[in-house]
Amino acid sequence: MPVFVTILRSFLKVGKMKLLYWLDEWLTHSRSQQQAQLPMSGGDLLDDVFVKYEFVDVNKPLLFTFSPAGTNVQQQDIDEDFAPWGYHLAKKQHVNVISFQHLGKSNWFRSRNLIFFLEQLTTLLEPFSYRLGYGLSRGGFAVGAFANLLQLDQVLLFHPVSTKNKALAPWDNRSSTELAQQFDWEGDYHDLDLGKAKGYIIYDPTNHIDRLHAKRYPELTHLRVFGMGHGTHATYLNKFGFYKQVAVDFIRYQQLDIAQFRQQTKTLRFKEDYYQSLNKANAYSEHRLGLLSKAHNILIDEKEAHVQEHQAQIDVQPLIDIALKHQDDHPQDAIQLLEMAQQLVPNDPLVEHKLRQLL
Numbered sequence: 001m002p003v004f005v006t007i008l009r010s011f012l013k014v015g016k017m018k019l020l021y022w023l024d025e026w027l028t029h030s031r032s033q034q035q036a037q038l039p040m041s042g043g044d045l046l047d048d049v050f051v052k053y054e055f056v057d058v059n060k061p062l063l064f065t066f067s068p069a070g071t072n073v074q075q076q077d078i079d080e081d082f083a084p085w086g087y088h089l090a091k092k093q094h095v096n097v098i099s100f101q102h103l104g105k106s107n108w109f110r111s112r113n114l115i116f117f118l119e120q121l122t123t124l125l126e127p128f129s130y131r132l133g134y135g136l137s138r139g140g141f142a143v144g145a146f147a148n149l150l151q152l153d154q155v156l157l158f159h160p161v162s163t164k165n166k167a168l169a170p171w172d173n174r175s176s177t178e179l180a181q182q183f184d185w186e187g188d189y190h191d192l193d194l195g196k197a198k199g200y201i202i203y204d205p206t207n208h209i210d211r212l213h214a215k216r217y218p219e220l221t222h223l224r225v226f227g228m229g230h231g232t233h234a235t236y237l238n239k240f241g242f243y244k245q246v247a248v249d250f251i252r253y254q255q256l257d258i259a260q261f262r263q264q265t266k267t268l269r270f271k272e273d274y275y276q277s278l279n280k281a282n283a284y285s286e287h288r289l290g291l292l293s294k295a296h297n298i299l300i301d302e303k304e305a306h307v308q309e310h311q312a313q314i315d316v317q318p319l320i321d322i323a324l325k326h327q328d329d330h331p332q333d334a335i336q337l338l339e340m341a342q343q344l345v346p347n348d349p350l351v352e353h354k355l356r357q358l359l
Contacts, residue, residue: 017117018044019053019098023124034058034127043078047113050078052087053098062096062128063251064150066135066142069176072105086134089244093251096128100142106176108164109142110183110190122150132254133197134247135160140201141192144217148195155199155220156250158243159207162216163191169216172209194219200256202246206318223258225265226321265317319344320351331358 019042026034041054050073055062065086067073073082084101091097098121102109125131133155135143140160147155163169164180168191184190194217201220203210214222225242245264249256323337335358342351 017046017120018042019051020117020120020124023121027124027126031058031127044117045075045078046117047111048103048107049109049111049114050075050082050084050101050103051098051117052082052084052101054087054091055096056094057096058127060095061130061132061251061254062098062125063090063132063134064143064146064152065090065097065099065133066109066139067099067101068135068137068139069105070137071102073101073103075103085136085139086247089247090251093248095132095251102138106179106182108138108180108183109145115189118146118149125151130254132156132251133199134250136243137161144192144194145189146193147197148193149189151195152197154250154254155194155197156247156256157199157201157217157220159203159210160201160213160217162213165190169213171212174209192216200250221256221258223256223261226317320348320354324354327354327358334358 022040022042026037026040029037035058038058039054039056041052043050043052045051063086065084067085071085082101084099087097087099090099100109100114131150131152133143133147133150133152134157135141135155136158138161140157141162141164143152143155143157144160144162161172163185164172164177164183165185166172166177166181169177197219199220200223201214201217202223202225203214204226205211205214205224206226242264246256246261249260319337319341323334323341327334335355338351338355338358341348342355345351
């Protein structure tokens with residue numbers, strides 16, 4: 001009997017890795033027989049990670065999702081109705097999905113049992129020819145770290161952490177970095193390894209640490225949304241459906257319409273409560289301090305970035321965002337920034353609207 005089958009059956013005896021055992025049997029059938037056995041769903045507990053999966057059609061993409069920070073799910077919270085982050089979204093798009101939910105707060109998908117599972121899983125997914133990865137923050141790290149192993153074709157990452165290896169990212173001085181040092185950051189899959197994967201990374205360029213992590217993904221298309229960095233207002237972006245709509249487009253079409261994406265971010269700027277929420281959420285964030293004095297530098301940086309992306313128009317959003325965040329405490333400064341933005345983009349209706357309110 002092959003050693004691999006022996007290992008799988010030994011895990012089955014203790015109630016683990018049912019998915020690997022099922023896939024190993026499923027692969028012995030013809031493609032039509034494989035399709036006839038679908039849909040198939042289930043879940044496995046892998047030490048400190050719970051995985052839930054559903055296969056619906058061998059001809060549709062297979063999506064991998066990994067949960068972000070901010071949850072404290074425990075093993076006792078897992079029941080038959082529990083769904084990891086991103087699982088329900090994938091089901092609604094009728095694609096195949098394998099979702100990983102970390103358990104506990106300080107968990108970076110570094111479990112040896114999980115890694116062994118992924119190493120075996122990737123050898124059993126041959127029928128699924130197109131594979132996607134979707135992750136936010138800590139989940140973005142996992143998608144990037146396992147992308148080559150899982151042979152992902154396209155990825156969507158929201159302000160991901162590329163690694164917690166201090167030698168590779170010495171500038172990441174968040175408190176989460178120290179907590180993460182309990183894990184091995186020099187062993188396998190401790191850093192991004194995209195392999196052939198292409199796709200998109202969405203982040204806040206005014207967040208210094210987020211920007212430096214994003215620079216470590218030069219293979220991806222960089223899309224910037226100001227004010228959405230770590231510790232700011234992700235819950236408010238969820239409220240406006242921003243994350244969800246971008247993810248749905250990615251899952252459905254395996255690509256994003258960049259022009260439409262930029263329009264969505266502009267539409268977001270028209271929501272007054274967006275700025276009120278942004279101001280409140282950023283009240284104590286480090287990168288908020290000194291934004292007024294850095295406005296010109298941010299604009300220059302963004303102009304260079306947009307030139308590289310072959311954009312004909314300068315993006316004045318950073319000036320507008322800074323002005324609106326400080327309009328109550330520093331109205332004159334806000335007016336000056338808006339007047340500067342108006343000179344660069346004379347027909348921006350939001351700039352004209354806010355200037356009329358402040359003058």
